Amino acid sequence: MKRFFLLTVALLTVWAAAAQMRFVDATELNLIGKALPTPHPYHRIDTVAYKGFTKGENQQVRCSAGLALVFKTNSTRIDLEPQYTSFVYAGASTPRVASEGFDLYIRKDGEWLYAASRAPKKRGEAYTMISRMDSSEKECLLYLPNYSELTSLRVGVDEGATITPMENPFRHKIVIFGSSFTHGVSTSRAGMSYPMQIGRNTGLYFCSIACSGNCKLQPYFADYLGDVKDADAMVFDAFSNPDAKMIEERLIPFIERIRAKLPSTPLIFVQTIYRESGNFDLRSRKIEEDKRDMARRQMAEAMKRFDNVYFVDKADLTGTDHVTSADGTHPSDLGYWRWAQNLQPELLKVFRKCGIR
Amino acid sequence: MKRFFLLTVALLTVWAAAAQMRFVDATELNLIGKALPTPHPYHRIDTVAYKGFTKGENQQVRCSAGLALVFKTNSTRIDLEPQYTSFVYAGASTPRVASEGFDLYIRKDGEWLYAASRAPKKRGEAYTMISRMDSSEKECLLYLPNYSELTSLRVGVDEGATITPMENPFRHKIVIFGSSFTHGVSTSRAGMSYPMQIGRNTGLYFCSIACSGNCKLQPYFADYLGDVKDADAMVFDAFSNPDAKMIEERLIPFIERIRAKLPSTPLIFVQTIYRESGNFDLRSRKIEEDKRDMARRQMAEAMKRFDNVYFVDKADLTGTDHVTSADGTHPSDLGYWRWAQNLQPELLKVFRKCGIR
8 A cells, every 4th residue: 555655656746747837938928118129138228239327227227127028828837937147136125026036917807916926946947936827818917027137038838838929918108217216126026116016007008217226317318218219208216316416417408318309208207205214314314305405496497498398296105104114215015005006196197188098 | 735635535534433333232221022031132932941843943933033122322323233143034025124134213202213224234244224313312122133043232322422221112011923924024124024013003012923934833832922921912823824724733722732821811813814826826725715714613612612812803904905915925014014004903902802901
């Protein structure tokens, strides 16, 4: 009897190993979220064509923040086999699930419903994102890592299952350029950056050029953005990284430089959020207040000089109870969720004025 | 002129280095959050005296989750110099700020207001938690790391500043035994575990024996809890780790074992939360449903057999919009915040029945 049991276990083991997954390269599916095409599938900006970025900025725009794969499958299990460059993000407030993991949503009753989020235990290995699902056809939205550089990605499905590219389910094209906040630093997973949340909530298509710590109204970013001719609007979290002096010196020339290439694209600037570091650190409080004041002054001037330039200056986007900070600077998921909830109606108001519905 | 400038820079550098911080050992202050005293200052359970724990459980109860230092200081800056054992937590959903960093609150107008949260860049070095504050006397609540084992901790203040131990600002004593949820896995920082949130909100004193993945109604934990004679109540997140069969077999004997030592201490069991992994993973959904059903059945039996045993079985503690998960199992800060907000009134109802106000 014991021998029979062992034999059964051995056979089951062989059967499980033989339950092979079939892997397809992600480039055969549909990768969305890029403002302009790039030769490298998982880079957000072609850093060979666009020059002037610092080494850190170059690295960041080669990270896959805001990119997502959309596909249909009837597989009961989805595996991933990502390959990364040696770059590893070192930020202390961001978990690995967000910086190098993937975040999967499946459409149910017309809504994007959370399915799974997971990073590989060890880089270089295939791993299972989700299993034991029913075998109906599913529409999948898979966010790529926020803060890693991928060299390749393969998606595994049950051997007999189908997997096909899916059309971009989002409408219009809104480029969002921003700081670590927009990048999603300290979110729990890639789908919780506030642009991705607003995208899922509204169905609008956000292409993120978030560049943690480096959204400083640089002319070379203006040159890049100016080439995105088919954007319906651009949103800027542009007052989080520069100090007041930089905002004073750079904002108008930055807009001028974009306007030279894009005479009428709506440009929507968003005020930077309150930072919890200012609760007791008096210097941090002053620096942030100065930035917000300068943003207000310069935006008043910008809106006089340029058409179709907007300023969303709403206070308390992350609430007033001071419980939302991960590290004094970046919100936690609680803060990012409130941010998305509170910013969304403000952005929609401006979008409607611009014919974006 | 250039030479004068360089000389000034050199002098300022020397002056800055000379702006010495005075360090005091944390054992000179007041460390709160321990259910029973331990010889080692930063262990939660004396693993020499209490036997039976697995290697993993031993490691976890030597981690400082739920412990906090309370002190008063008029320093404008607070530095920390923690020393750790070689143990490093590998969970992919928890950022370093939570697993090895510290989380500082300062009392303002009677409320605990977030001040700073930060992990050292490199273990073994002193680092600045907060600086540039005014020099009024402040009441500080400093949460220790959720998932690290400390060997020592020193707190640095301005050389001329005072730092003194503070009385425990929390009242009553409520021991909470639980899983990774209670431990705070995937919170952004130690102060965001739901027991610590409820503690700050209500002023009640929670001592956490959370043991990630290992809250399985083990008899040796019952023996330990039975020794906490001065607890006003005990709360259990005891249905998150065991499967239905384990709950069936172990719950009644576990309560019996505690009751042998503590005939009347109120024991409050809390239903486990909905796991987002069950949105599409049918097996995960079934396992969790079975656990919840079995918890209901066994708790009905327990409340018949024992006095002062309660069951809080409230659905949707983390909401119904399915956006709160960090990894399919653990909530993000958004989920933990909702959990604290929704569980708190239910717990307070039971506490009031037990004379805990």
